[in-house]
Amino acid sequence: MGWRTIYITQKAKLSYKANHLLIQTDMDLKQIPFHQINCIVIATTQSVITGYLVSELIENNIKVVFCSPDHNPCAELNGYYNNIQRNQNIEDQISWSIPAKQELWTDIVKNKIENQIALMEKDNLDTSDIVTEYSSIQANDSTNREAVIARKYFPALFNEDFTRGSDSKVNAMLNYGYTILLSATNQEVAAQGYLTQLGIHHHSLRNCFNLSSDLMEPFRQFVDSKVLERIDYDFDEYVKLELVDVLNHEITYNDKTFILKNALSQYIHDCFSFLNSQRDTIGKVGFKNEV
Incomplete structure (x- = not known):
């Protein structure tokens, strides 16, 4: 399990490529390996996340927390099949x-x-x-x-x-x-x-x-x-x-x-x-x- 918590506070597109999280903003593009990530907090409603990324995050047991317009946590992403037992x-x-x-x-x-x-x-x-x-x-x-x-x-x-x-x-x-x-x-x-x-x-x-x-x-x-x-x-x-x-x-x-x-x-x-x-x-x- 990774150690980094990714905190998204500005308009961005979150997507997936080759076991990496891609964060595209108006200014730049960042790539973060999945093995480094423990949790992603999306603290703005101005960000979008692709379905492909959602599927891969669940597969890799990476927690995603979504925030409401007042920037407080309102929901989280949980997969159906996290453990074979x-x-x-x-x-x-x-x-x-x-x-x-x-x-x-x-x-x-x-x-x-x-x-x-x-x-x-x-x-x-x-x-x-x-x-x-x-x-x-x-x-x-x-x-x-x-x-x-x-x-x-x-x-x-x-x-x-x-x-x-x-x-x-x-x-x-x-x-x-x-x-x-x-x-x-x-x-x-x-x-x-x-x-x-x-x-x-x-x-x-x-x-x-x-x-x-x-x-x-x-x-x-x-x-x-x-x-x-x-x-x-x-x-x-x-x-x-x-x-x-x-x-x-x-x-x-x-x-x-x-x-x-x-x-x-x-x-x-x-x-x-x-x-x-x-x-x-x-x-x-x-x-x-x-x-």
Whole structure:
């Protein structure tokens, strides 16, 4: 899998030639080998993409995210046949045991909150309330400590009047970053031959990405961190590009250093192995220590 995210912000024609992406603008023509590309974000409605290129991108498992006229992600490209074991994997997915799903969800929530605490500590914020709530988490987070902590975490991180449902620049940044992260998670789930719709905790009939919404949780805090760094910036193309580039930041997984999108791939693989009774535990996702 490639490592580059291609971000299209101006009028262009995207086409295919000899295993290369061709980007034709009014000024020049760029050719990028497929093996370098992980994701293409088409952030303008002024671009066009050929059907031949779409077919080849799907064949090569390259994610494409489309943006609406307000430049926010609105759709993504998913192929039908990303994995030759897809049918068997879906049967396994339907048969995952409730105890296994609950145990994994408990681990996911704990890892997410640990990363929230780590981010707050990096910013020298008081974590005592969060730590207290974390210490009372029960199996399957049956008392919903995740939601209780979120109501304390976001105001502590941004400001005391901040709420996730408000119409604000910070929420627009968070939503953009989360959407890019969700798309990357969808890409991995589909590539490994599973359905994004069937979650282990999220079960909304209106959400086509319930499983991805579950598995991405311990990675959200890397988006939060970038938004916190750029909170005084305008929410422009520069900041959007930085939010996309969070996928290339170095983090840790299972005490090893990865760029985020590679850690995400390994983490999702390990989660599926756990749910399929092929391993007993999964590793922890975390911030890389800066010396």
